[in-house]
Amino acid sequence: MISPTELQAAVQKAQPIFEKIQRFYQKLPSTACNCEKPGSCCAFLPEMTLMEALQWFQVMHQTPETERVKLLRKFVEFYLTNPIRHMGCPFLSKGHCGIYEFRTFACRAYGLWSDKMGQARTQESRDGKQILVEMWQRYGIDMKPDKIVAEMDYCDQVTCQSGANITDEQLMVILEEIYLLDQALADLQTKFENEYYSDFSYLMASLALGTKKAVLGKFAVIKQLCQEGTDSRLSNLLAQIKLDRIFPAD
């Protein structure tokens, strides 16, 4: 598993790489969102690379402590309750992105993919969620279809402000370049992908509560939400979050 000390050290090593990621981000055209519900596409956490996750960790570390506690609580709650609670990305606040400068490639590219590619990626994500539902069923938890947070259709309301469109192939090249930056911390990348499924909320919950408590707690929380519709187990776990387990230097 990944320890807080390992993360802190990785953030230090990654400083020059963060600058490179920003340069890759600049290759994407700036966009305008024309829908009437800004932020509705932020229902889930975006896919991210290790370096992008480290950027988020750094932003959290630099956030004032009272806000950081709230943010950490949101990430743990997101982990414990998805896919049946409509929380949205923990950085989403009143329709605005709270980590705009460091939002991931996935966030930046959303709406830039062709309809065909965007719809295929949406379908892939829906299929992944269906597999999770079946997994929960094997553990005796029946998630009713109306309880599951639905993946919205791929948005066609995003336009390039510069007017210059970008192709799927060009987006894939940039994504590949960003992904390759993880090789500088290959061991940590393997852990992040294989042990945390590249899920930042799982990483935060695991650090805040301990991995065993986070995983077993999620099972108990989802079971109670599905079967009783109550959330006392969730409240109990959220009350056990310890900020100093993650940010001991503060």
Ligand code: SF4
């Ligand atoms: S990081 Fe920002 S843009 Fe990306 S899903 Fe979260 S709130 Fe939305």
